[in-house]
Structure formats: C-alpha cells, structure tokens
Amino acid sequence: MKKHPRLLSLFLFLGLFIFVIVPFIPLILSSLSFGWRWPDVFPQAWSLRAWEYVVNDGRTWQAVGISLWIALVVTSVNILLAVPAANALVRYRVRGRWLFEAIIFAPIIIPPFISVMGIHLSFLRFGLTETVLGVVLAHIAPTLPYLFRAVMISYQTLSVDWEDQARMLGAGAVPRFFHVVLPHLLPGILAGASLSVLISLSQYLITFIIGAGQVVTLPILLFPFISGGDPSVASAYSLLYAAIAIAALAGMDAALKRYYQTNRASQQEKGENA
C-alpha cells in the first residue's frame, strides 16, 4: 500500500521531467550557442548574441506589451460575455439551448482558419483589419468557449437556494450578484480566465491574418525566426514567450490566493490565538 503512491509519484515526476522540462534544455542551449550544427551533440561555441538581440530590440518589449494587453482585454470582454450567458443558459429554460451552446463551443472544434477567412472579409469591410480592436474581436471566438465552460460549471454548482436566501434577507438583484453569486463564481472565472489569457497569447494565425503584420504580438515576432533562419533568436524568443505565459498564470494564481487570504486573515489570527 505504501509503495504504490511512491512509485506513482516517481513515474509522474519522470513524465513531467521528460515532457515539460527536457524540451527546455535544447532551447536554452540553442539560444546561447553560436552556429550549433547537426553532428555536434553540444554547441561548440557559446554566445549571448541572440539574447542581446532579443532584449535590445525595441519591438520585443512592444510585442510583449501588446500581447498582454490584447490577452487582458479579450479576457475581460469574455468575462462580461460569459457570466450573463452562463446565467441564462443554466438558470432559465431556454428554447434551443443546445444551439446556443453549439455556437459558443464551435470554435473549439472548427479549425480557426475557416472562420478567420470569413472574419477577415467582414473586417476588411468594417475597416477593422490592421487594428488592435480587430485582433481583440477575432481572439474572442477561440477563447470564449473555455471561459464560458468554466463559468457555466460554477453556475451549475450554485444552488438557487443561496440566492433565495439572500432575497429573503432583502437583497435585490445587484447586491445578490455581488454578495452571493460572484464569490461563488470567482474560482471558475479565474480558471477560465487563465485559459483565455494563454490561448490569446498563443494565437498566431488569427493575429497574422486580421492584424496583417501591423499588430505585432510575440508569436508574430517569433515565427519568421523559426521558419526563416536564426534558430538561436527563435529559441530566445520561445523562452521569453514561455516565461511571459508562466508569469501570467502565476500572477493570476497569486491574485486568487491573495483574495482568499485577505478574506481569511482574521480567521487565521483567531486560530493562532486559540
């Protein structure tokens, strides 16, 4: 009985190591190498050239800023869309509920290339191509399903009794939402928001077509180096990109933890005193 969890955790650790950590090793080596060619197992010459290029290029930080800004706006818009939508679909008897859900979840299944061609044509007409606004709008389609799903599940686990109880204590619709519903939805919203941020950050095709090279996010900056010519710079960009994604996730996680901790601060003091 005791050995199994240990064995299992060893396998899990190995799996994690092989699939998550190992891929970073050649990336790191490559970003620090100078002319690393095929027969060599390790680079023959070292250089900080790639990193110097990435860090000193003004476009890099601009791209980081724009990427994060787009992800943030997209996610905020998604939250504003997903919460009322989930409320309606879970709480009310909606005719053709499956149709609404199918439309919302469709972007997960339908290849983005198909929809983005249509979006591109429409946006050309509206003058939204080559703008951040256009990219934000186009990013909503692939990210909304994940946030919607998380919020919908949170709603399903919130019994109507809680809201009824708040009503009986005199709470109207707005205080009910902020005092009862939102605290319950918050973990779900945050889980969905993390996905939304990550997916928005990783969009290449949509950003490329709608932004038409004028809206430069990190993936747009990164791709030419992968396909074109400088693997060292591409590696450095990839690492930077991974760092930004991890930082965004960690930041949101910390925000959630802090929210619970400030709420629970007084309780912990009590526990320590007792």
Add this chain to the structure above:
Amino acid sequence: MSDLRIIDIEKRYRTAEPKGGASSFMLRPVRLTIREGEFFSLLGPSGCGKTTLLKMVAGLLEADGGEVWVGDENLTDVPPESRKFAMVFQQSLLFPHKTIEDNVAFGLKMQKVGKKQRLKAAADMLEHVGLSGFGSRYPDELSGGQQQRVALARALVANPRVLLMDEPFSALDPGLREEMRELLSRIQKEFRVTVLFVTHDRDEAFALSDRIAVMGEGQLRQVGTARQLYERPETTAVAAFLGLKNILSGTVNNGRFTSSDKTLETAVNGELADGDYFLVIRPESIRAAEGDRPGQVSIKGTVQEMTYGRGMYSLKVKAGSQLLECAFTTFQAEKTAVGEPIELLVDMKEAWFVKE
C-alpha cells in the same frame, strides 16, 4: 393588527397541458389567516405541497392565483426582497465567505443600516441564540446546530413581519433537534414574531405550534390546535397521518355502530345520522379489561406484538380482521404476553366517528 392572510392561493403543474382536470393542481386553493405573533405549522408528508405553499407566501414561487396580505397591505405582487419576511431553510445557507457577524448583519446591510449599528444588532442577536463570541468566525468552523442558530439569528435580526421556516431542523440529529425546538420556542415568544413553520415531523409541530394545518395531496385537510387535530380529526387521512392507526370502518344504524368485521358493536353517544362511518380509537383510550364499566365496550382479541418504548408498551392486538394498536402501562402489559387472548376496553367518550 397585521395578520398574515393567505387568500385562495393555488399552484398548477407547469408541464401539464390545460386539461382542466382537477389533477393538474400542485396545490389546491388555500385560505388561511395566521394571527400576529402566532406560531403556525404546515404539517404533511413530503410532496403534499407544504413547501410550495411556503415559497408562494415568501414570493419565491409565483402563485397561479390568490393573494397574500399582511394587515391591510397586499403583498401579492411585491417581490420577496421587499416583503420584509425572513426565511430559514433546511440548510443553514450561511454565506461561506462572510464571517458569522457579517452573515447575521446581512439583512440590515441590505436595509442600509450603518456598520456600527448593524454589527451591534448582530452581536445582540447572536447572544440570544447562545453564540456570543462567535462573530468573527467563518461558517465552516461551526457545527450544524450552531450554523442553524446563526441562520435563525440572521433571519430575526431585521425584525421581519413573518418568519418562514422550511423544515429547519430536519438535517440535525434528534437530541439537537429538541434543543433547537426549545430555543426557537423561547425566542419566538420573546420577539413575538409570527412564524409559519413547515415540517413533516408531527412531534415537532405539536411541540411548537399554536395552530397546525395538516396538508395532504396538495390540499389543506384540517386546521386546528394540536389537541383538536389529534382528538377530533375530521377525516381518516388526518387521523392516519397523525399516527392514529385504529380506524374501524362500519355503519351506524338506529344509534348503534357496528364495525364491518362485527368485532365491535356499541351505542353511539350524540346524534349521528345513519350511514357508513369510521371509528377512530386512540391507542391511549384502550385498556385491558378488569370487569365491565359503564360507557365502555369490550373487544376480544389476541396479542400479536409487544414493543417497549419510552415508559409505555405498545401492543398490537388482532381483533377480527383489525389490528388494534394500544398503549399500555408497564403494569398492565406485564399481565399479558404475545399469543395470549386479551379483552380490551374502549372508552367510548374518547372514541371519535368520522365520515370519510
């Protein structure tokens, strides 16, 4: 006077097509007046519509007809949050992210009462339910009974016109339930709050209520005090629900009642028209025969089962086709045993005839 008046409130099944049949009622029209400061219970088995009625009074469920008044104010179209009612549910439903103090003060916060004032009111109310000093804890640190006390305090803090309670103690274990009953009874008298209480537990309803409405199959069956209901049930359904199992069918002819299996024949005191009746005999009004006495009839039977419970023996006696339940003192019960014949005496003053 601000009595709570429920005037012909009704609820139909949503899903049923308009058949117009009587079966489409979830709750047949109910008319009740609950006096100010009264403890009124709705008693019935699950699915009888008592919670539906309560939620319609609360406004959480929309009625398909009828009105709710308090005093001379028609509340039928007033949303629940503006009715100044309070409700305690089966689960305590304390907001998990708020402290006990903030939970109790919630109703006052919604009324925009200042922070200092509402926290003081909350602390006072917590003292009334015996939980002073718990204010800064969180709900998950409290036991089930304590949580339900907080729910009661939270409901009462804003001084509601009517306190609605939906089986508030049914999730608690029996000892705790009795403790909560006493607490509720004391607090209700102290605050003189009107209570509408839903339960399926007749002991609970009997112990707490000024008056009780027995409900069954989506309608009100009988309203009265506990004693009226138990000693003078209007129908066999009410009698059976209150645990009166000795119901003998028979006929009254020329002032004499004969049970259909001929085990019992007796003169009827009072005037009853000829016809079919049911005789309801409470287990407490049957005794073992020790010589004839006037005004009592005897029934012969065999003891089938004896069980001991709370100071009394409960006997099941087979008499004719009927199984009679009798409550015997230990002293009486010791004289007989399972399988032995027994002669029972029924005090006809305590027996009661019903028509249906």
